[in-house]
Amino acid sequence: MITFDKVTKKFPLGNTALNDVSFEIDDNQFVFLVGQSGAGKTTILKMITQEIIPSSGSIIVDDFDVTDKNFSQIIDLRRKIGIIFQDFKVLVDKNIFENVAVSLKVIGADQSEIKTEVKKALELVGLSKKEFVFPIQLSAGELQRVAIARAIIGDRDIIIADEPTGNLDPKTSWDIMKIFKKLEGKKTIIIATHNTDIVNSFQKRVLVLKEGKIVKDQRKGGYEL
Amino acid sequence: MKDIWTSIRRTPYQSLSAFLILFFTLFLTLILFVSLTFLYGSLNYLETKPQVTVYFQNKTPENNIFKVREELMNSGKVSNIKYTNKNEAFNIYKQDNKDNPLLLEMVSADILPPSLDIYAKKPIYLPEIAEYLKKQGDIDEVQYEKDTIDKLLVLTNTIRISALIFFSYLILMSIVVLTTMILFKIALKESEITLLRLIGATNFYIRKPYILESLFLGFTASLLSFGIFSSIVLYFHSFLQSYLKGITALSIDVFNYSLVIWPLNYIFFAIVFISISLFGAIISSVASYIATNKYLKV
Secondary structure, X not given: OEEEEEEEEEOOOOOEEEEEEEEEEOOOOEEEEEOOOOOOHHHHHHHHOOOOOOOEEEEEEOOEEOOOOOOOOHHHHHOOEEEEOOOOOXXXXXXXXXXXXXXXXXXXXXXXXXXXXXXXXXXXOOOHHHOOOOHHHOOHHHHHHHHHHHHHOOOOOEEEEEOOOOOOXXXXXXXXXXXXXXXXXXEEEEEEEOOHHHHHHHOOEEEEEEOOEEEEEEOOXXXXX | OHHHHHHHHHOHHHHHHHHHHHHHHHHHHHHHHHHHHHHHHHHHHHHOOOOEEEEEOOOOOHHHHHHHHHHHHHOOOEEEEEEEOHHHHHHHHHHHOOOOHHHHHHOOHHHOOOEXXXXXXXXXXXXXXXXXXXXXXXXXXXXXXXXXXXXXXXXHHHHHHHHHHHHHHHHHHHHHHHHHHHXXXXXXXXXXXXXXXXXXXXXXXXXXXXXXXXXXXXXXHHHHHHHHHHHHHHHOHHHHHHHOOOOOOEEEEEOOEEEEEEOOOHHHHHHHHHHHHHHHHHHHHHHHHHHHHOOOOO
């Protein structure tokens, strides 16, 4: 479970990214964070991984209090979270297998486990025939699939995706969202997006952000810009 | 090993610069280290020779000589004193001139003076001991190796201080250059490091490839420095043999162990190699630690 309780984030120059935000996300729930650019979506995602620490309020992620500035278990927390970025962040000098395997290597998994799990993840995202291909040879949609495979591997219970379809054409975006659909109910999924078509068609929980505040929380919601 | 080689291949100029600076530092360190070792060995060798020899007048009663010996031993500044009476002096003379019968005929035990060979605990006591002896009666002559020991002491101290300053500069320069080289490499992989941090990599996991590569470069540079240095030493071995003719052994004390440095031997070479490899490893590890630290703030 993820709990935000009266979380506020003010940056040193004075702008407020989040203002008194509270919400709870249950285990294995599928949630869209929507809102215009600058509404605070990315700030929320970065707070879950403790890249950003709130100015006030508390954030609990699976019993970890991530607002503690001296939080020493940050590595344990981050090993529970798979992250998908808009710009994919794939390692250009490693092949697809190695790109996905890095998620397991950092936690010290053995070679046989890595081999099995990577193959499974690549199969799930439809890249099982491209494991020894390098990123430069892949399309944007395929690169995002690599990033998803990397995020879901290794018992990561929470998947957060920051504009995962932001750089993709509509057809590829739908293909990517189908992969998230396959994970529904197995992992907690939080997707920050402003793609109205996708949000409306999924009919999942939607948290709407505006100027750093949650203005709507719909259990089976849609979204309008 | 494969990862190290891949990293070197991808940034060959940075790796070459790091290697060359390490080689330069380690090679100079090796020369200074061995030079200092030989100087200390020579100093130790000279200290095993009689440092002050005092010749008494021919008619000096032995009791007077023994009294001087006892006072010197009680001074706390002398480690050993060897007494040579007239007959022993004559035997030594005979031994030294056994090939020259004419010289043997001209000299008898009566004309050779009794003497004391004095070994000081520290070379700085030598002038004091010589002055004390000159003030005694019955003394014919006081000889001591003041100039040689003084020169060696001054030389050793000068080299030690210069080497310390030079070493510090070399270490600082190497660490700064190596850190910069590693930072270049890290800058090329900054997004990878950011990703690794976010997916839960430990600091050691992120540091490991850079440390391993630095250690590899450090070890290779040590090996090359040692190889070149050993070749030079072996090439000039015959020259060293003639230069150090008459000196059977030079040694230095390392943690209560007497390490023989001359004649050249495998143990000495092994210790030099281990020392220089460790030094190379420490420099390269420190540099990679400093460089990676910048990117590891979670």
